[in-house]
Amino acid sequence: MENHKVVVVPCSGIGKSLGTVGRVATYKVIERMKPKETRTVCLALLTMGDADALKLVRENPCIAVDGCPAQCSKKNIEASMGKLAHIIIVTDVLRKNRSLKPEGVIELNDQGDKLAEIIAKELSKKADEILHKET
Amino acid sequence: MTLATGKVGIICCSGEDLPEGTISRVATRLVLEKLRPDQTVTLCLPLFLAGGEDERAFARVFPTIAVDGCSKKCAEAGTKKFSGKPVATILVSEVMKKYPHLKAKSREKLKPQEMELATKVAEEIAKKVDEILCKTAKK
Numbered sequence: 340m341e342n343h344k345v346v347v348v349p350c351s352g353i354g355k356s357l358g359t360v361g362r363v364a365t366y367k368v369i370e371r372m373k374p375k376e377t378r379t380v381c382l383a384l385l386t387m388g389d390a391d392a393l394k395l396v397r398e399n400p401c402i403a404v405d406g407c408p409a410q411c412s413k414k415n416i417e418a419s420m421g422k423l424a425h426i427i428i429v430t431d432v433l434r435k436n437r438s439l440k441p442e443g444v445i446e447l448n449d450q451g452d453k454l455a456e457i458i459a460k461e462l463s464k465k466a467d468e469i470l471h472k473e474t
Numbered sequence: 475m476t477l478a479t480g481k482v483g484i485i486c487c488s489g490e491d492l493p494e495g496t497i498s499r500v501a502t503r504l505v506l507e508k509l510r511p512d513q514t515v516t517l518c519l520p521l522f523l524a525g526g527e528d529e530r531a532f533a534r535v536f537p538t539i540a541v542d543g544c545s546k547k548c549a550e551a552g553t554k555k556f557s558g559k560p561v562a563t564i565l566v567s568e569v570m571k572k573y574p575h576l577k578a579k580s581r582e583k584l585k586p587q588e589m590e591l592a593t594k595v596a597e598e599i600a601k602k603v604d605e606i607l608c609k610t611a612k613k
Contacts, residue, residue, distance in 0.1 A: 351488035351518045353499055358518070362490065366582040381489040383548035386520045387555070411520035418523060445503045446583070 396421030494543030533558030
């Protein structure tokens with residue numbers, strides 16, 4: 340496969356800070372850590388069945404980043420028949436880092452940002468693995 | 475199912491890929507947290523698809539305002555498709571036309587100028603909330 344990118348799809352999670360943690364982690368990866376190897380797509384576009392969004396997730400490996408066990412991102416990628424390569428659930432990562440207390444939706448507190456950084460590193464590593472397998 | 479009194483549902487697109495999506499999200503939270511905390515509720519748009527009947531009943535329980543970042547209007551279309559027609563739609567790109575000096579460039583952390591834009595959008599949402607609640611009270 341050539342010129343493929345890993346599509347990182349965070350949930351829209353607007354009700355809780357963990358949704359923002361997933362969103363911030365995604366931006367850390369696509370804008371700073373792996374800008375050439377990764378990108379994102381609006382989850383709402385997928386939910387609505389936008390043709391370009393569907394093509395993107397069907398032709399590129401996707402990582403779902405879900406803030407809660409409702410797993411909206413994963414379920415919407417699956418419903419779109421996208422290539423779901425990996426799932427990260429923020430609550431699972433939080434369980435392994437119990438000292439962190441993320442707060443804030445408009446803006447994360449420092450602990451939320453630390454959790455996002457941990458998730459971003461995991462995302463970055465996983466993106467490398469996925470792309471390595473494809474080459 | 476009847477409309478709940480005194481609450482308006484706000485559904486934003488959250489558009490992860492566009493700065494305007496982040497504006498829609500922050501504006502919605504500003505209304506929920508600061509401008510109209512007792513009169514508004516929200517739901518994640520993708521939960522309409524991932525959730526169950528309770529989530530899909532949202533727009534039948536609450537009069538809703540869709541807040542969309544771009545002209546694709548995912549929040550408006552999604553709410554209509556999965557739950558019920560929104561009473562109103564606020565389009566970030568339209569609000570931006572009124573304030574040409576305010577640009578949206580960041581997807582992650584909003585800069586002061588972008589926060590000002592989000593506040594302008596939030597004020598338009600709050601105004602619409604008041605109109606809806608006023609009409610509901612008169613019925």
